[in-house]
Amino acid sequence: MIVDMVNSKGVMTVGQLMEALDASESTVRRDLLHLDKTGRLRKVHGGATRMSTSEFVTTDQSMSGRKELHAKEKRAIGNYAATLIQPGDFVFIDGGTTTECLVDAITEVNATYLTNSLPHAQKLLAKGCRTLLPAGEVKPLTEVLVGTETADSIRRYHFTISFWGTNGAGIDSGFTTPEFNEAAIKRIGIENSKHPYVLCDSSKFSSIALVTFAEFNDAIVVTDSISDPALRETGNVIEALARR
Numbered sequence: 297m298i299v300d301m302v303n304s305k306g307v308m309t310v311g312q313l314m315e316a317l318d319a320s321e322s323t324v325r326r327d328l329l330h331l332d333k334t335g336r337l338r339k340v341h342g343g344a345t346r347m348s349t350s351e352f353v354t355t356d357q358s359m360s361g362r363k364e365l366h367a368k369e370k371r372a373i374g375n376y377a378a379t380l381i382q383p384g385d386f387v388f389i390d391g392g393t394t395t396e397c398l399v400d401a402i403t404e405v406n407a408t409y410l411t412n413s414l415p416h417a418q419k420l421l422a423k424g425c426r427t428l429l430p431a432g433e434v435k436p437l438t439e440v441l442v443g444t445e446t447a448d449s450i451r452r453y454h455f456t457i458s459f460w461g462t463n464g465a466g467i468d469s470g471f472t473t474p475e476f477n478e479a480a481i482k483r484i485g486i487e488n489s490k491h492p493y494v495l496c497d498s499s500k501f502s503s504i505a506l507v508t509f510a511e512f513n514d515a516i517v518v519t520d521s522i523s524d525p526a527l528r529e530t531g532n533v534i535e536a537l538a539r540r
Contacts, residue, residue: 298327302337302346307525309343338468338526345526353463353474353505356437365393369497369520369537374398376536377459377495377518381407385456388485389416391440392461394495410453412441412481442477451484458489460515462496464503467526470512472505479507486510493518501527 301316302308313324332339337346374397381387383406389395391413399411399419409420410428420427432446460482464472471494473479486492492515501524517533527533 298324298331298344299336302344307340307343307345313343340467340526340529342529345524353472353503356463356474366497366499366520370394370397371401372520372536373495373497373518375401376534376539377493378402378404380457380491380493382457383407386410386453388450388453388455388458388489389413389420390458390460390482390485391416391438392495394497395459395461398459398495410450410455412446412450414439414441440478442475442481447477447481447484450481451488453488455485455489457491458485458493460486460492460494460510462494462500462509463505465494465496465500465512465517466504467512467530469504470508471510471515472503472508474505474507476507479509482509486514492516495519498522 297317298313301313310321310324313319314321317324328339328344331337337344370393373394377398378401381402381404383404385407387407387409389399389409389411396416399416402423402425405424408426408428410430411417411420412430412432414434417427417429430441430446430449432441432449433443435442462471463474473482494515495518498519498521501522512530513532518536519533521535521537522528522533
């Protein structure tokens with residue numbers, strides 16, 4: 297009965313379940329814990345949400361192959377994220393199609409930008425922005441700099457704000473990518489950022505990739521919109537379409 301109610305409503309609080317089942321709080325919480333452990337629902341603070349079917353991402357896609365996917369949502373995310381950059385900021389911008397929308401929306405030229413993406417660097421230069429590139433090897437598929445030299449370069453810097461792409465995002469799995477080298481760079485950059493943001497359209501909440509590079513509460517998430525109440529309860533997700 298609990299599973300049926302949670303699947304029907306999407307989310308149920310402990311209090312609602314107690315009332316519907318005429319059961320004690322301890323009984324409901326014990327049942328939720330069991331159902332969470334057996335993978336039939338997800339236990340969250342104060343209640344439970346239904347399980348979602350996640351797509352497992354094992355390989356990266358080319359920039360051209362991803363550019364038109366969820367284009368409207370990515371533009372909204374990029375437009376909002378651009379408003380977060382202030383004069384004097386030292387900004388890191390990760391590679392990716394959503395972060396490219398951020399680059400397209402940037403108007404703040406009185407900041408310093410470091411990116412590991414060659415296309416992003418060209419666009420920033422065309423805007424008249426002071427632009428830095430780390431050392432490293434260019435990955436042909438995505439045109440980003442990767443490897444130990446890139447990681448060592450980024451480790452030296454401390455960013456006031458940073459923006460990161462991700463292949464998957466989840467409360468339990470964190471932020472994930474299929475690339476081990478890129479995961480190391482993302483992890484270092486987030487750790488060295490005062491205000492890290494992960495930019496991802498809402499489709500990424502149903503995806504999980506091979507490597508977790510940060511926990512879900514390690515950064516603020518900027519997305520287009522969210523339907524899962526559990527995500528809204530985290531307090532670190534910004535819905536860009538709601539800010540327009």
